[in-house]
Amino acid sequence: MHESADEHALERILGKNEEMAEHNRDHFRSLKACTFNLMSAPGAGKTSLLETTFQKAGSTFSSCVIEGDMVGDLDACRIRKTGVAVHQISTGRSCHLDAQMIARLLHAEPLEKTNAIFIENVGNLVCPAEFPLGEHRRIVLLCVTEGDDKPIKYPVIFRNCHLVLFTKCDLLEHVEFDINKATKNIQAINPDVKTMQISAKTGYGIDRWIAWLVSEMTDYREHLKTAKHVHHTAH
Amino acid sequence: MHESAIAKSILEIVEQRLRSIGAAADAQSVEVLFGEFRNVDPESVAFAFDNMKALFQGCANCRLSISTIIAAALCKxxxxxxxxxxxxxxxxxxxxxxxxxxxxxxxxxxxxxxxELERMEKEKEQHARVG
Known part of the structure; x- marks a missing residue:
């Protein structure tokens, strides 16, 4: 006897990651911290941006950082020098952070009580786009040395983000990067996305970036209050 | 190379389905849909799947069938x-x-x-004889 049976039931292949991301989101909610996932190609300036942000923001808000790297803790060491707490995740062979890695960290190392948690993802414009972590906002950094065609080559990451930062804008006069063209390429994929030009080295655009962060944190706190009110009303 | 993570997730889903049916069942095939607007390369997933499948209970002979879904949008x-x-x-x-x-x-x-139900049936028969 040789029979077969079909098991029909649609199941999302990365459903477990999505469930774990929801779990992380609850965890971040309990900390009352707005969480930002920073993604870019290697060398686009994620760590430099965080260093400058913490220096410029001063006591405007408190932060901690989750650092994702395949090996080593070079970025974590740089962040520690700013006085901000860092939690390292070494991904080993994996080219991206996933929600399970974040969940393991959240259960192993209690995070500091802060207004903001920055997750510095592994430098890669492909894989991190497929793995939500439970963050509230996804930010992509596009360095002006990379070329204004990158949104066309890597559409998924640019479609699924809330903000694109053009980084190292102090180099604009030395490279063939057309900001308008890059912006149009991004908006063709993600019409509602915001874009900003910054330079962590000169400080250009950093005040605007910090104002955006503060606004997001304020909105998040308001959202938590409303959610709490609804919760209490429901009971 | 997140394709190996995708292949592993597919095999975990197959293994879970087998467990829900009975420990002795074998998977013949699994059909998946990959949208064009995802960062997933079908050939890389198939390669990782074939290299990994023997490690998953009942999946050693499982064939992966991939269909690509063409993207469709409404313009803004x-x-x-x-x-x-x-x-x-x-x-x-x-x-x-x-x-x-x-x-x-x-x-x-x-x-x-x-x-595939063959192994399940044989085991049931054996159990019946022993019983």
Whole structure:
């Protein structure tokens, strides 16, 4: 006897990651911290941006950082020098952070009580786009040395983000990067996305970036209050 | 190389389905849908799947069948339906506006697992004889 049976039931292949991301989101909610996932190609300036942000923001808000790297803790060491707490995740062979890695960290190392948690993802414009972590906002950094065609080559990451930062804008006069063209390429994929030009080295655009962060944190706190009110009303 | 993570997730889903049926079942095939607007290379997933499947209970002979779902969108300005593609920078060929709503192309789903019942039946017979 040789029979077969079909098991029909649609199941999302990365459903477990999505469930774990929801779990992380609850965890971040309990900390009352707005969480930002920073993604870019290697060398686009994620760590430099965080260093400058913490220096410029001063006591405007408190932060901690989750650092994702395949090996080593070079970025974590740089962040520690700013006085901000860092939690390292070494991904080993994996080219991206996933929600399970974040969940393991959240259960192993209690995070500091802060207004903001920055997750510095592994430098890669492909894989991190497929793995939500439970963050509230996804930010992509596009360095002006990379070329204004990158949104066309890597559409998924640019479609699924809330903000694109053009980084190292102090180099604009030395490279063939057309900001308008890059912006149009991004908006063709993600019409509602915001874009900003910054330079962590000169400080250009950093005040605007910090104002955006503060606004997001304020909105998040308001959202938590409303959610709490609804919760209490429901009971 | 997140394709190996995708292959592993598919095999975990198959293994879970087998467990829900009976420990002795074998998977013949698994059908998956990959949307065009996902960062997933079918050949890399198939390669990782074939290299990994023997490590999963009942999956050693499981065949992976991949269907690609072509992306379809409504453009932002005029809601024309079109296929967003890199060679036109994902813009609508009729009016050049960008993607308003993506109708399909973001799938990453297991749609069907075919399970072989032969081993299950033989084990049932053996149990009956022993009993």
């Amino acid at each position: 300005d005029n809601e024309h339906q079109y296929r967003p593609m890199a060679n036109n920078a994902y813009r609508c060929p009729a009016c050049a506006s960008g993607i308003g709503k993506l109708l399909q192309g973001e799938e990453l789903d297991v749609v069907n697992v075919t399970v």
